[in-house]
Amino acid sequence: MSEPVRVGVIGCADIAVRRMLPGFAADADVEIVAIASRSLEKAERVAERFGGRAVRGYAELLDLEEVDAVYVPLPAALHDRWAEAALDVGKHVLAEKPLTTNATRTGQLLDLARDRGLALMENVMFVHHPRHEAVRRMVADGAIGELRALHAAFTVPTLPDTDIRHRPELGGGALADVGLYPLRAALHFLGPDLEVVGAELTRGRGREVETSGAVLLRTGEGGTAQITFGMEHQYLSRYELWGSAGRITVDRAFTPPADFVPVIELDGGGGREEIRLAPHDQVAATIAAFVASVRAGAAPAEETLRQACLLDDVRKWAV
Incomplete structure (x- = not known):
């Protein structure tokens, strides 16, 4: 039997507290080991509910050796910075959608994950239903x-x-x-x-x-x-x-x-x-897909990149 994927959560956004953290806590293949916030008090409140260590600061969470993978529920404009930082220190990443705010950065991060043998997955849950x-x-x-x-x-x-x-x-x-x-x-x-x-x-x-x-x-x-x-x-x-x-x-x-x-x-x-x-619980299905990607050392990327390109094209058309 495989060991659980040890997950750290970067940020205490509503979707993390309301949907993803309950899903992580219910999955035997996941262990919540750390929850980070800019406010230690907020991290402690969330960690008290779901387990794991409360950490002040996102970079501090990435320094933890016991974290295998991170979940990034930050505002969209911050996804690429913290996803890249996590990949740079060898951690798998599940990031809220959109993965980044433009196709160029999405492609760069997907390439980085592939080169490092890491899973980088965008949290579009309905496709797993x-x-x-x-x-x-x-x-x-x-x-x-x-x-x-x-x-x-x-x-x-x-x-x-x-x-x-x-x-x-x-x-x-x-x-x-x-x-x-x-x-x-x-x-x-x-x-x-x-x-x-x-x-x-x-x-x-x-x-x-x-x-x-x-x-x-x-x-x-x-x-x-x-x-x-x-x-x-x-x-x-x-x-x-x-x-x-x-x-x-x-x-x-x-x-x-x-x-x-x-x-x-x-x-x-x-x-x-x-x-x-x-x-069917599509949150649980998404988490299971992420766990499988972590264990495989890669996540499907083609639709994520094509989606990012189409979002860019929509913006160009609408200018």
Whole structure:
């Protein structure tokens, strides 16, 4: 039996406390050994709940020999600095999305991880939920004929004015925070040869970052993807796959709770059908994927880099 992966957490962000630390604590293949914050008192409060040693300062955590891998839930603009620092001292990295704020830095870090024989993984959790693999199998089996188009949306209610996602210097904005999900869904189902052929990013009144947007993409074979996103909207998390002989709809697609019963709606030649799957914890699935990558000394990188390139292309189109 393999030893647990010894994880240190760089920062006590909400997603770390609410989702990832409970997931780490519940996984027998993970041991939480250290939690760092700029405030020792905050690190101590979090460590008291989840275990591990409280550390003041992120660099101090990286100095700990007992840490095999780090989880980085800092604001987006800080990911590349601390991911690179961790890789430089031989530690595997799971970083919140987006991995960095541009494709050049993403490529550099992925190259560094590969050269060091380390796992560098971006925390896009929905791709680890088995519902989406089930959808891919249905498409491959011809359930909707030839896949022609994807329509996807992820929108969330208005965030507080103080939320870091409103701050451009921290890498805020709707594109990287919520737009990344439907964009990744397009990559997941239509493949890496997608190109951006139109984009619009819109700022809400008084905001310094985009708060909504829409993107049109196409494949070399004529498939299309239309994605919509925003963080001043009613909640919506959905994609549809349109084929020559039917349609697949997936609701609550990107952030389902662990006890949610996943449904795949199929409208085809035989009428409408609801396919219900067993509930699945995509946080636990993501952690399991990271543990496997750590033990293999590498993590899948192609979609992470292609996603970063497409995010850059959207920004260029929308200027």
